[in-house]
Amino acid sequence: MTGTGDQQEGGTIAIGIDLGTSWSCVGVYRHRHGRVEIIINEQGSRTTPSCVAFSDTESLLVGEAALNQAARNPTNTVSGAKRLPGRRFSDASVRSDMNLWPFKVVAGRGDKPMIAASHRRRQKLLAGEEIAAMLLVKIKRDAESYLGGTVTNAVVTVPVSFDVLQRRATKDAFAVAGLDVLGVVHEPVAAAVAYYGLFHESGTETKNVVVFDLGGGHTSAALLTISAGKIAVEATAGDAHLGGEDFDGRMVEHFVEQLKTEYGKEDVGRSARALVRLRAACEQAKRTLSSSTWAPIEIDCLLEGVDFRTTITRDQFEDLNTDLFCRCMEPVKKCLSDAKLDRSNVHDVVLVGGSTRIPCLRRMLRDLFDGKELLRKDINPEEAVARGAAILAAAVVSRVPDSDLLDLILSDTTPRSLGVEAAGGAMAVIIPKNSTIPIRREQIIALHSQEPTSVVIPVFEGENPIARENSLLGELKLSAVHRGTQRGGSERQVSVCFDIDADGVMTVNARDRATKNANQMKFMDKGQLSKQEIERMAEEAAEYMAQDAENRDRVNAKNLLEECLYVKRRKIEAERKKANDALSGLEQMIQQVDNDQVSSAKKFREDLEVLMVEGSTVAG
Known part of the structure; x- marks a missing residue:
């Protein structure tokens, strides 16, 4: 597997990575061809x-190799872990x-979730x-093999629902x-x-575009205004815990109940191996139902000798997930509401993620936009995010003179509003959603308090008007404050300052305006990796990958040796067959x-001459 080397200006190769919950995709922008190529991995x-999978006998397995052995090694095969960092x-x-x-x-240090696995008979966290x-190391290696050069730079994509901690992670x-x-x-x-x-369209017509992204573990939506090749983000919304894996989960629950009813298998839910095999079959059935009205579920020896044979129809699948499908529409509605845009003014709907192929979801999207055929289908939904990231990566390293495009790289923003609880329980927003950091606001x-000389300031994250x-x-306590002016001295005027640095660490400072007494507290700085931890993990990752390379x-x-041995055996067998045929003829x-x-x-002399000629030919 090789590709033609295509370094960006300055000799730097930059790729765009869509690190997904279930599947990942990588793209690179080819300047000489003016288009994005999706990088082919070593499996083609x-x-x-x-x-990612660990085992007691094999080296680390990543990607398809890990997925293929998940059924026989479920407790040491990790997928969907994108939901854990941060x-x-x-x-x-x-x-x-x-x-x-x-x-x-x-639970690990600092309440950090840690995955327990057994690797080469050693327990690892x-x-x-x-x-x-x-x-990512595998993705990097595949990209370097495909491009024929070293890859060290990338633009990464994240769901709109990711908070600062998740982005840092x-x-x-x-x-x-x-x-x-x-970026x-x-x-x-x-x-x-x-x-x-920038590299695709440059029309002058202004378009309002909704991007609907339904991944394996999340749902996101964004409303963008596009004009003359320039893109402006008007609104974003998302659900961090709603995606294709949840649809699979509903089917798994359905078939677990069916197994209990038809086969009396009450313990199927406690068999990790059975659940992994059932989930894989359900995922395949979900894909089939996007183009067919029914799908088979056939699993040999699923549990205690039971060969599970059943079917599921598209209508059944939709009934199982109706409430989840309705929830998928909420981020789209919220984008339109936040941007104060009527749905009739939307020109296109861009679909991202494999689950957007589900017919019911497409039908619901059409109904949401009054039956208009707005869905764009000219790019593979699984590849769209990686293609866009590749374009942005090329724009960064080549310093493309289009600041609007580069401004889309949200290296650090606040995904949700940050504020405190004011008098009456209202949410007093100090830093609004999508503010670029570093930022400082005061x-x-x-504030109300029942304590005569102190006040507790709760700090919240979210969009609800009720704090x-x-x-x-967290909560910041401010002592030695003024006794207040209203309701028996319960209300205080406090200056609250939120300061978020470039690393995403927020410091909240509170100062009583009357007494000038102040206090501060840091937020969003716990549970993150230190420089030493990153270096240690990098060394361990290098060790794992060295074992994998070995x-x-x-x-x-071994394969080369076996191939040579088989070639020689086939040659000897062919020669032996030829000799046996000759011997049989002589007999x-x-x-x-x-x-x-x-x-x-x-007649005897003629036969002898023929035999002598054949003998000399064989000898020659």
């Missing part, structure tokens, strides 16, 4: 399973995912960033893999660049001569 595929073990979303994963997740880095994973992040861009925005970017807030309905990040070299050498001729009592001397 355009996408790579986001899967989260805490105590997060409700993590605890919910743990019920679906066959591998084990435990690995962060989600390490798993992502192992996948994604960057950490790239650092562990030896890749420099040129971080929202996945729907990258898809829009693929369709309408407000005077009226307590948002996510609580094993690959051993397998290649037959001897028998004929022994039994011949009538042929003349002339």
Whole structure:
């Protein structure tokens, strides 16, 4: 597998990576051809399973090799781990995912979720960033093999629902893999660049475009305005825990109940191997139902000798997931609402992600836009994000003179609004959603407290106007404050300052305006990887990949030796067959001569001459 080397100006190769929950895709922009190429991996595929496997006997397995052995090694095969980096073990979303994963997740230092796996008979605890880095190392290696040069730079895409911690964790994973992040861009925005970017269209007509991104583990939407090749992001919205894997999960639950009813298998839910095989069959059925009205489920020896044979229709699949499909429409509606744009003014809907092929979802999108045929189908949904990221990567390293395109690289923004609880329980937003960081904002807030000389300031993240309905990040206590002016001295005027640095660490400063007493607290700085941890993980990842390279070299050498042996055996067998055929002919001729009592001397001499000629030919 080779490709023609195509370095960008300055000798730097930069790629665009869509690091997905279920599948990953990589693209590179070819300047000489003026288009994006999707990089083919070593198996000849355009996408790579986001899967890593450990075992006691083999080296590290990544991608298709890991996915292919998942059924026989479920507890040591990790997929869907994109949901872990940047989260805490105590997060409700993590605890919910743990019920679906066959591998084990435990609490690590600082409440960090750690994946427990057995590798070469040693127990290992690995962060989600390490798993992502192992996948990225394979992606990097495949890209270097395809492009014929060293790859160190990449633009990475993330869901719009990722918060600052998740984005930082994604960057950490790239650092562990030896890749420099040129920029971080929202996945729907990258898809829009693929369709309408600088290198594609340059019409003067202004278009309002909705990008609907339904990945394996998330749903995102973005509303963009496109004019003369320039793209402006008007609104984004997303659901961090809704995607194709959730549709698979509904089918798994359905068939688990069917197994209990028809076969009396109450313990199928406790068999990791059975669940992995059932989930794989359900995922394949989901794909089939996008083009067929029914799909078979056939699994030999699923559990205790049971050969599971059944079918599912498209109508059944839609009934199982109706509520989830309806939730998928919410980010689109929120984008239109936030941008105050009527749906009749939308010109195109761009689809991203394999699950957007589900007919019911496409029908719901058409209905949402009053039946208009707006869906763009001219780019593979699985490749759109990687194509856009590749265009942006080329724009960065080549310094393309189009600042609007480069401005789409959201290296750091606040994905949600940040604020405090003001008097009356309202959410006082200090830093609005999608603010570029670093940023510093200050407000005077009226706060209530039952304590005579202190006040507690809760810090929240979210968009709900009621503070307590948002996510609580922490509480800052301010002591020795003024006794207040209203309601028996319960209301204080406090100056609250939010300061987010370039690393995404937020410092909240609070100062009582009357007493000038102040206090501060840091947020969003826990559970992240230190420089030493990144270096350690990079060394361990290099060790894993060295083992993998050693094993690959051993397998290649073994295959070459086996191929040579088989060639020689076939040659010897062919020669042996030829000799056996000749011997059989001679035996037959001897028998004929022994039994011949009538042929003349002339006939015998003619046969002898023929035999002598054949003998000399064989000898020659």
